[in-house]
Amino acid sequence: MRKRRARFELGPAPYTAPGPHEIVVRTRAVAVNPVDAIAGPAYRVVVPWLRYPAIIGSDVAGEVVEAGAAVTRFAPGDRVLGHAMALEKSQNRAAEGAYQHYVVVMEHMASAIPESLSFEQAAVLPLTLSTAATGMFQRDHLGLEFPTAAPARQNAVVLVWGAATGVGMNATQLAKNAGYDVVATASPRTAEKVRALGADAVVDRTVPDVVEQLVRHIGDRALAGTMAIGRGSLAPCIDVAARTTGSRRVASSQPDPASRLRGRLAARRAIDVSFIWGGTLKDNEVGPAVYRDFLPGALASGAFRAEPRARVVGEGLAALPDALARVRAGGISAEKIVVTV
Ligand SMILES: NC(=O)c1ccc[n+]([C@@H]2O[C@H](COP(=O)([O-])OP(=O)(O)OC[C@H]3O[C@@H](n4cnc5c(N)ncnc54)[C@H](OP(=O)(O)O)[C@@H]3O)[C@@H](O)[C@H]2O)c1
Structure with a gap:
């Protein structure tokens, strides 16, 4: 139990019966x-x-x-x-x-x-999966195709910056299960892990030429959308989206005031930045598409870890x-x- 001005306390809580849904x-x-x-x-x-x-x-x-x-x-x-x-x-x-x-x-x-x-x-x-799914599939964010057991190949790239975060690991797997190629960033210590989750290319997010390397890996394929995850992710993601073809949408998991200002300024470069709140999928088609239609089968088959x-x-x-x-x-x-x- 969390109190307004106090630390956490352990205490009794009543049992609440479920509503119809x-x-x-x-x-x-x-x-x-x-x-x-x-x-x-x-x-x-x-x-x-x-x-x-x-x-x-x-x-x-x-x-x-x-x-x-x-x-x-x-x-x-x-x-x-x-x-x-x-x-x-x-x-x-x-x-x-x-x-x-x-x-x-x-x-x-x-x-x-x-x-x-x-x-x-x-x-x-749950929360990191929901955050990734909100950014990737909600129409007010990237609006990508939903993941399925047998996805059609999309011939387009999802850029996942911060793929070693919980949100990023989910984003990488969701993108692969929706048929997209994934170009990702992580540190060298987690790059192998991110590759094992399906990323087609992983660039060290800490090197000075990270944007150049990402642009090179994406090449002449179209971007389907960009997930900017982790502190400092938005600026380089905007740069990559501005220098590649395809979607100019960037969904950020960092809705802090500085990022919001950066997002507004990116509009001048025709980049459309949106900020994720990882609970909004409960109110639209994305929640059931992920939790009801995709995840149970994908966890059982091993397609999603x-x-x-x-x-x-x-x-x-x-x-x-x-x-x-x-x-x-x-x-x-x-x-x-x-x-x-
Ligand atoms: N908007 C929302 O609704 C929402 C919901 C959940 C989380 N978030 C935010 O999303 C971010 C990820 O959350 P999480 O719980 O998934 O994180 P997490 O699992 O705790 O992330 C840990 C990993 O992040 C990587 N990392 C550290 N600093 C980074 C940076 N500056 N940029 C990119 N990666 C970095 C590290 O891997 P490497 O060093 O190996 O790369 C580390 O293994 C956090 O900033 C969190 O606040 C937002």
Whole structure:
């Protein structure tokens, strides 16, 4: 439980029955995202609408215990992952926070997971998957084709800057499963991992000629769109989009004021920059296209992997304050901090 001016507290929370299109998940694992770990007043800038005391957390994996009257896809006992929506302005509801034993999840933002996928590994996906999917498939962002089990080849390139982030690993895999070529950036320590997820070319994001190298790798293929992920990603992505053919749309995961200004200035170069909020897919066709139509089959077939690797740092909700502090401290590479419950 997060209080307005205080640190996290562990406390009792009521059981909330699901609405017609919701399920209740018995939590087995939760993951920590950078947004959860933001401290003090900065947190209130990110989610100014949030009512306190709040139960936060977006990433949950566990078993369905109850399904709403209109739910046909899930039954008690099913193993699932879900994007918990407590933080969304439209929800703002503690019952939908991941960091509790029984979490209300929207049916169309949950996916069945195969036996071969552990709860802790499944929990790494939801928010970063949603953020990647929002940027790539929503019509107000890149508007790419949806991923399917047998995608048509698109003959176009998706540029994924920051492909070693959780968002980037999901973006890379979604793009491949939608039939696109992927040109990516990562540091040398994670380049191999990004290649293993399907990126056709990986450029070191830290070298001075990174833009030149990306332009060369894209060559005369058309860009389908650009995902700018991570601090400092927007400026070089705008440069690449301005120097290649095809889509001039760049979707950024960094909606800070400096990036927004940079985005407005890019319009002068005919580059269309949009800023992602990773929960908006719940209100349009993208949420069900990913969580209902694509992900369950793709996880079962191995066409899509739950990445990055889960690093379990504790057991029980009482381990969460330390887990949050760990994320706040930074320095985590190609791993996601997870707590089992
Ligand atoms: N707008 C939204 O709704 C939304 C939602 C979720 C996340 N985000 C943002 O998206 C970004 C990624 O989040 P995440 O949870 O996926 O991250 P993450 O998994 O914690 O990212 C860790 C990885 O990022 C790479 N990295 C470090 N600094 C970078 C930089 N400046 N540019 C690109 N990559 C960098 C590192 O790999 P290498 O050094 O090997 O490249 C590291 O392995 C964060 O900035 C986060 O705040 C936005």
